[in-house]
Amino acid sequence: MATEIPPDLSEVVTPGSSGQISSFCPQSWRSLHQNVVERRKLITMLASRVPGSFQFRTQTTPNDTKTRLYFLGVTCKGRENTLLYVDLPSVVPDMPSVLSQRSMLESFPASIPTSQLSREEQLMRERKRMGTYGITSYELTEWDGRFVFPASNSLFSCVDVDLTSTEPVYPVNIGTSVEGARLDPKVCPTNSKILAFINKGDIWVSNQDNGEEVRLTFTKKGSGNLEEEPLSAGVPSFVVQEEFDRYTGYWWSPAPLPNKDDDVTDHAPFYCMLYEEVDEGEVEILNIFSPSVEGKNVDQYRYPRAGTPNARSFLKLVKFSLDNHGKFDQVQHYHLYEPLLTFFPDLEYIVRAGWTPDAKHVYAELLDRQQKHLSLVLIPVDFFVPVRSFADEEMNVDLVRGSVPSLSVIYEERSDIWVNTHDILHILPHSEPSEIKFLWASEKSGFRHLYCVTSKLESCDKAICAMDLLQETQDGQFKANVIKEEMLTSGDWEVNGKQLWVDEERGVVYFMGLKDSVLETHLYAVSYVKPSEPVRLTTLGYSHTVSFSSDYLSFVSVYSSVSETMSCYVYRILHEDGTIRTKTWGIIMLPIVCPDYSAPELFQYESQSGFIHHGLFFHPHGEQAGQKYPTVLMVYGGPQVQQVTNSFKGIRFLRHHALASNGYAVVVIDGRGSCGRGLKFESHIKDRLGTVEIEDQVEGLQFLSSMGFCVDMDRVGIHGWSYGGYLSLLGIAQRPDVFKVGIAGAPVVNWLLYDTGYTERYLNVPSQNQTGYRNGSVLSHVEKFPDE
Incomplete structure (x- = not known):
């Protein structure tokens, strides 16, 4: 769509000029490149040393109370994240000062290049949108000051014992006998010496006291063949990670469980974890060809396209104890007395799971395929039964009849649009054992707000069997029994x-x-x-x-x-x-x-849709009054993203700053479909992706032009990534009168090829919205693309 200009041409199309080639402020490709390099250095310098991942720790002595604040950051001479800290004053001062930052670690090896990470680690970084290097996360046990963190393809531990000391500590490599990456490490909340991690799709634990490692689950056989090994433990499916923002699949119990085995004389308490077993046997395998030095290699991925089968998930428990020598002992596996699908036939996704604070129940948030019905379910620990109970396939159901506590649905969300998942759940102390009290967030008002909810628990003292439970479900027992619901926040704004x-x-x-x-x-x-x-x-x-x-x-x-x-x-x-x-x-x-930094301008206007739309305008550097400048619309335009905020965005908007520094006007607009404005604003794209978003963007450009901004409506380009790449293609197809060039990065060209979790939320399953899939496909508009 553009004519390539030879790299030795000293003059190019000049922003601000009225013709194609101009002597006004001529720029060579070399000068353009240098400008971008300098802009990158500036933005990186302004944004690279921002601290994050804060944790407080307080230590009380007879004479004083010390509080230390740990965080990840970059030292003045460093380039990668490391563990830093500041010591806070014992008394809050009237005139606060800048605190002295210190590195906590004595020394640490440089991180390895991303290309040398395992495929699992690379994929996880992509799904988490991680751009930092070095130490990217850590766990701190407050009571003893023990740290565990992954770095340089390994795991490290250190202890900050005395908060009165400013001497750095030396990190110790946690040794292992396993091959490959140890992902998602988690310290046991009741014993900081016990560490769990994921290795090649299974859960392991290690004891830092004696170096012993034990594999807890055995879903993988070691062949590496996706077709032969569809199971994994402790690792969410691709869709749950990518579209529901849950990156872990196992959860430590917050308290040890009592050992009820009469054959055990020691009665050592059980450590326990809830985990998710994922079966991807029905998920399609894609063969992706990737070039290599030796020729072409094939990578295989499980990828559920819209309308095709998803992975299936099962909640399980594994318990173990430590013997007198600190060795792992009595490993026992448990699964649910009856699968959740028995009671919740529309279950498709387990989007959240975890424990209640007293460790007597686990909870799970269950979502249907259309993502219009979510059930918050409470499961008693005793509803999990030892795996050995089901060893005999011909076992009569009467043999497992007994006192099995019942499941309880403590809240339900239903929507005609879709249910947006969130992380807002907090179980509160409550004196009535037959009830549960908790904080929750709901969009039932049209905006996400906080609620304090009290619900009735199902009776736990009756003898039932699988068929009894199924019948009770059909009779409607497994519905939320909310006793009281109090709205804590309200209004046309979002939590x-x-x-x-x-x-x-x-x-x-x-x-x-x-x-x-x-x-x-x-x-x-x-x-x-x-x-x-x-x-x-x-x-x-x-x-x-x-x-x-x-x-x-x-x-x-x-x-x-x-x-x-x-x-x-x-x-x-x-x-x-x-x-x-x-x-x-x-x-x-x-x-x-920094005097070299040119901030964008926030603007807003009342749209013909009746909403107030917000945008950012990056003035071209060297702007002259009354002159129009070529304009680039930087678009995302899709759900779950809010681009226009009153914040410094740094590297994320590097392209915007680089274009503006080269003399282009740059525009960003949040139209209908973006988040932060409530369900009505967000759901305007429901069942019709790609058919309404461009009009909001064009209306914003026309508003700027009418208000005297230096937008040249005869020279507008559109550029975006992901959903923005998709809209860039649709922009030049739907409105070639406005957009003269489009640059599409990683666009979705056909929603039938995109994943289930995202696509079906907004377009429904293909069989029920063929028109939406057809109209929203770029392939349906290719004949409208300009041929020059």
């Missing part, structure tokens, strides 16, 4: 669905939300005992990302705006006379002032 923090001692829940501005994420507090208007605890004019201490009396905020780079402050929460306020405890990072 963030990623995290909340609950101070049970004071009856306060802290959450992130968009109450004050759809462009700014702030921290709020509200009582769930006596609900009232939420209190904002962060500063207006910025977007904030927050991390809390375990006592909920301190938090860290990393915040920025479009015109100001990241700051990082530590705050103390003060409760006085029934009010909540904050006081600055210390400063970790101040914004970088």
Whole structure:
């Protein structure tokens, strides 16, 4: 669609000129490249040293109380993430100062190149959208200061014993006998010496005291053949990771379980974990050819295209104990007395799972294929039975009849649009054993808000068998029995669905939300005992990302705006006379002032659709009054993403800054279908992807032109990745009168070839929406593409 210009041509099409080739501010390919390199250096410098993954640890002595704040960051001389910390003042000062950052580690090997990581690690980095290197995550056990973290294709451990010492500690490589990567490492919450990890699709545990390793699950046989080995343990399916943001498939019990085996004299408590076993036997295998030095290799992947079978998931338990010598002992496996599908015939995805705080139940969030019905299910631990009970295939059902506690559905979500999954669930203390009380988030009002819910538990003292349970399900017993539901927040704004923090001692829940501005994420507090208007605890004019201490009396905020780079402050929460306020405890990072940085301009307009639309405008560098400039619309335009916020986006918007620095006007618009604005705004694309989004983008360009912005409507290009790449192709097909060139990165050209979890949420299954799939396919519009 464009004529290639020889690289030795000294002059190219010049932004700001009225003709194709101009002597006005001529640029060679070399100067263009140098400009991009310099812009990359600038943006990287402004964004590369932002700390993250904060954790507080407090140590009390007879004379003092020390609080240390750990985080991942880059040292002044480093290029990769490492473990850093600051020591907070014993008393919150009236005039806070910048705290001294120290490296916690004595020495550490440089991380290996991404190309040398295992395929599992590379795929996980892609699904998590990870762009950092070095130490990318860590676990800290607060009571003993033990750290475990993956790096350089291995696992490391260290202990920060004394908070009065500033001497760095030396990380120890946790040895192993397994081959390949140890993924998703997790420290046992009740014994920091026990570590679990995933290796080649199975769960292992190791004891750091004696170096012993034990394989707990045996789904893989070692052939490496996808067709022969469809099972895995502790690893979610591709769709659950990619489309439901769950990257783990096993969960430690928060408390040891009692040992009820009368044959055991020691009665050592059981350590236990819930895990997901995934069967991908019916999922299609794709053969992907990839070039190599030797020729062509074939990579195989399980990929469920829209309308094809998904992986099947099963919840199981594995228990073990430690003998007197610290060796793993009494490994026992358990599965559900009856499969969940028996009681929930429309079950397609287990989107969330975990334990209640007392370790007496596990919970699971079950979603149907159309993603319109979600059940929050509570499963008693005793509903899991030893695998050996089912060794005899001809066993009569009467032999397993007995006192089996019942499942309970404690909440249900139903929607005519779709149910957006979230991470908001907190089980609260409750004195009535036949009930459960919890915090939950729902979009039933049209916007995601917090609720305090009390539900009735099913009776656990009756003898039942599989057929009894099935009959009771058909009779409607397995429906949510909600006793009380109290709305804690309300209004035409959204609560963030990623995290909340609950101070049970004071009856306060802290959450992130968009109450004050759809462009700014702030921290709020509200009582769930006596609900009232939420209190904002962060500063207006910025977007904030927050991390809390375990006592909920301190938090860290990393915040920025479009015109100001990241700051990082530590705050103390003060409760006085029934009010909540904050006081600055210390400063970790101040914004970088850079005269070479040109911030974009936020704009908004009332759309013909009746909504207020928001956008970003990057002025071309060197802009002259009254002159029009070639314009690039940088588009995403799809669900689950909000591009326009009052925050510094750094490397993510590098292309935008590079184009503007070369004399182009750059525009970003969040149209209908993007997130953060409630279900009505988001669901405008339901059943019709690709048919309405471009009109919102064009309307935004026309608004800017009418308001005197330097947009040249005769020279507009469209560029995007993923959904933005898809819309870039549709843009030049649907509106060639507006878009003269399109650059599509990783576009979806046919929704029949995209995965089930995403596509069916917005388009339904292909058999029930053939028109939507046909109209939304780029292949249906190829005849409209320009031929020059």
